[in-house]
Amino acid sequence: MTGLLLANALYFAIGVGLLPLLRIAPDRAALGQRLPLAYAVGVAATGIVAAHLALIDVPLGLVELVVLAAVVLFLGLRRVRDASGSEPQTRPGEPLWSRLVGAGALVLALVLLAHAWSTYEIRPLLEWDGWAIWGTKARALYEFGGATGPVFTSDAYLPLQHPLLLPALEATDFRAMGVYDPTVVHVQLLLLAVGFLLAFVALLRDRVPFLLVGTTVLAVLAAEPVLKQLSTNLADVPLALFVALGLVGLGRWLATAERWPLVAGTLFLGAAALTKSEGLFFALAALLAVAPFTWRRWRELGAATLALVAIVLPWRLFVELHGLPLVEYRFRNAFSPSYLSDHSDRVRPAADGLLDQIFTSDWGLLVPLFAAALVTAILARRYALAGFAALWAVLSFLGLVLIYWISVIPIDLALVWSGDRTVVTLVVGAGALSALLAGIGLSRAEARGTR
């Protein structure tokens, strides 16, 4: 456990260094204010680096992490000292009772995560895909140091199409622990949820009433599928958490014109794209959804898109180079009218099955919350933000339907196997956006500055 916690302290240190380096926190005041983002930024960045290094058989261990953290921290803190300026105070006026309720909700969320910790630290790998796919990849990266061997390239180890951020992160943890421990590694999964909570607060607390920040993050983390599925060692919830942070970053950039949330959001979307294959699709849907409302800022959006492409490119090259097959569907069929027509009988059951999973009571009131938040944003004349959120949700849902449409697996079986997992990103992403949608209209300050 000590090694895993040490590795995570180093992820945090890397994040602290990256905040000024990526201009997410260019000066001391901003660094202090956005410090809760550091862990999630560090995990996302280290995960991306570890996944890329795995492609060329370079393992990331404790020594490398220490060196990386020291270098990034040194460069970052040096840069923050040189910067100047102070953060404009834009916190919406909020009565004391409202702040107290928000803080209480946040404390409850932390209590829930602490309770989960005691379960996660003793939970072995139990669910099939948790060990058969993700556990096998993580262990193989730990054993072999990289992904060029048969475990990642041979048909005997199908499916091969899953990108490597999560197993690479876990393999780094194993190296830090000095042992393959399939039980303790569950704590890493829980720390992703802790990082989500902290980053969510940091992204919103100076623009959105704390009441909404606290209650929304509690609603998301308390939803049964989140901690339940996260404990399985499947990548769906980590994907959802990265996408949700990416959406909130993009949404804040759209609403306020500050540049730093776009940088943070793009990093999280990049991490999402390397967590699961459909992460790229959710990330592209986010950029596509924001584009109609930010065409005047096309340079910034273009840079974000290029950054996302740069993050994903090494993995895509690896897939092409090794001819890794995608066994569940052929993406080109999505553009084949004859194929789509021949399989059109799958659309209705796919849509119905996904809607059933989205509207299940396990999610509590997250979907009505998203709907109410959209209405509130429209009332506040935050049309662009409401349009972005609605468009992302629609694109994501249609994209999921399309994937089930072109899948070669019988539709009933496909929905039973994965329907409850594939909607997680959609519901968690929409839930996370709700705080921004409902609260940004209350902000006293309008868009100003470019930080």
Place this chain on the structure above:
Amino acid sequence: MIRIGALACAALALGSAALTFPDTWRWLSDQHAGLVGLGPADRVQAPGFNNRLPVGGFDFFRANVRRGDRVYVLAREGTTVRGVDFPTGARTFARYYLLPAIVVDRPEDATVVVGIGRDPKELGLKYKSELKQDPFSVARIEDPS
């Protein structure tokens, strides 16, 4: 109006948490109660037991294969709890459990054949050595390079 909308959203978020928090808390508590008694060996073997795979046999395999081995899994017919056929289930578990040995699809690529309810002799290969622990067997073709 905007303030009312925001308050309604906060109320919905709180209501959502009120609906789901107790179930999530209970599920975590139940998991803890069910798992806290497991010993270190149980935790390692849990993926196999949870899917009704013959973990004892795989421990026997694991003791007799090593890094660099290419393993062919020869398994009896049947099904697993996951609904996949038993040979696929056994091969999938071997991929995970026997690491850092590698599982291969064809016996001619293997350095060692492991049998579950089947005799490696069926394959007509020439073995250097053979170990049995009924119904499991480990037949070595060559040492790993």
